[in-house]
Amino acid sequence: MNLKNQIYDYQFLNLFTDVAENLKVDIYLVGGFVRDIFLDRKKNEFDFLVIGDGPKFAKEVATKFGIDDVVIYKNFGTAHFKYLNYDFEFVGARKESYKKNSRNPKVEIGTLDDDLNRRDFTINTLAISLNKNTFGDLIDKFNGLDDIKNKLIKTANDPEKTFDDDPLRIMRAFRFASQLNFNIEENTFNAASKMAERLKIVSQERITDEFLKILTSPKPSIGLNLLFQSGVLKVIFPEVHNLAGVEQRKDFHHKDVFYHTLMVVDNISNVTENVWLRFAALMHDIAKPQTKRFVDGVGWTFHGHEDLGAKMMKPIFEKLKLPLTQLDYVEKLVRLHLRPIALVDEQVTDSAIRRLIVQAGEDLEDLITLCRADITSKNQAKVSKYLENYEIVMQKVRDVKERDQLRAFQSPVRGDEIMRICNIPPSKLVGEIKTAIEEAILDGIIGNNYEEAFQYFLSIKDKFLNSKKNI
Known part of the structure; x- marks a missing residue:
């Protein structure tokens, strides 16, 4: 050169x-x-x-x-x-x-x-x-x-003193390794592991910034695995560290939840640079250690891990000082990441598809991207089958959207009209009536249009008003 x-x-x-x-x-x-x-x-x-x-x-x-x-x-x-x-x-x-x-x-x-x-x-x-x-x-x-x-990350001076002076350099070492696809020199790695607890003097904002840079690297598993192998992950993000060693049925997953998660993050990083979608991939199985149960004839199960995982997001966001503007998005993807695959069967009703469309909202495509990334089997026949299943779900979604026009779904009968006709002030009751109308649309009882919704409202309003009077 x-x-x-x-x-x-x-x-x-x-x-x-x-x-x-x-x-x-x-x-x-x-x-x-x-x-x-x-x-x-x-x-x-x-x-x-x-x-x-x-x-x-x-x-x-x-x-x-x-x-x-x-x-x-x-x-x-x-x-x-x-x-x-x-x-x-x-x-x-x-x-x-x-x-x-x-x-x-x-x-x-x-x-x-x-x-x-x-x-x-x-x-x-x-x-x-x-x-x-x-x-x-x-x-x-x-x-x-x-x-x-x-392709070597090595401290310029004694590594223990380098990390003792400024522990954030530990995070920077793994970040550079992840961004550049470099290895960490042995003495540097050992010192990072030994000095991991020193990171506790570093502000959470600086640690989180470096962690997100690892997550935005071309192959985040490089940095994430180095954090884990060094013990640093246990210090800065124990919830992710605790995924290691959690055994699961292999099916279309890796047997170990931590390594499965790394594969999911890499899969999704191949198709998106959206760091919050990548973060959702990192979080999607976060509650599996707490929900792990062994069932005879089935093996390890994790019932409810998606709901508990969603509930864990707010404390994690607050602890890591992540922007709360992204909380609802990540929470939603974690909660719904198992929902699409359950809708593959031919017997699935339009009502179930409508609920997925409404719950996922404008993030439905991101949810399906996460679901596809969640397939980590080495058996290509199984991978192809599961990918085909997600395409079946998306075709059902497109069909229902075309029929129902659910893109901007909400009750066609607005709150002010409910209050005027029922002669009630702004209250929880107004929301309950709107929800009942929306549920009727989702269940296919009425169409997603004002005329049918208004007639349905007139037919149910007295029941709600009378129940309120009896309280």
Whole structure:
């Protein structure tokens, strides 16, 4: 690889050389951008290391580009701005020292060596000079290029001290392994395992951020399995860790629930980048350990695990500090993930199909995607059979939708009309009457139209009003 040609492709970098000359400082490209050059990955985030005042250098470059919007983080000595479609991050060289009870370092002005020494993994210690006399030269103090070639995640310094200083680096190690499909060097892995409890000093938000990055990687099982094998998963997400060793009937699943779950997450990751659909896949069998029962002649059963799993979602979301705006979506998919396969039989009524359509709502396609991903058998004949069954269900769904027009289902008789005709105020009773009308539509007693719904309402309203009076 001709590294200088790679850098010359970004002609605007010559400006950085000129600014460095004028300010009499040295400037380097560092970190992820340099790593990704050698991995042939898309590069739109530039990290610049200034041997001097990083924010001052950033403002000078921004002025040359005609950019006024420069964000300065004084506490960290960093600066950021956007140029074209690129993100530019500037930091002054520094050295760091840590206290036992905090991952926030004491920062001092440092040299190039100091700054490279403080970095987490060898693959992130590479630097490229943008200085006039050495433009394009690679600095590789920790043999990071060899580790990139060998697909190895390895700490730049003693791994136990690296993770003791900043335990979040444990999560970052597994995240990089998952994103890049790299292995973890043995001493680094052992140290991560030994220091796992140190993660308890890290804020939940930072841990969750790294965990979701693992979940968005091309093959999440790489990172998830490393978290499990190291014991880190038991510290950060025991509910998932506890799936391991839970035996189930093989049918179209892996015998172990944890490894089955990893396969489901990988399956769904092949067809969607939606992290919340991936998270639902991770959660779909989360309650199996609590619902496991042995039935003679049948084997292990997990009756009700879908309902209990849905109930577990809110505490999990709150503990992990996940956005509650996604709770209903994940909860719904976990609760319904067994429902479609039960609707394959020819005897299944339109009413049952209507209920699935209404309960899943606009997330029905995602639910079926989850169901398809849930097939993890190595027997291709069984896989084909189950996939065909889901297509049968979806055809029934399409048929019922076409007949019933259930896309935006709700009672055609609105609440204000119920209150006016029944002469009642806003109350629980209004909701009960609306629900009765909706149930009648779902059961096929009446059509999904105003005329039939209104007549049905008139026929049942007195029963509801009289029952209210008798309370």
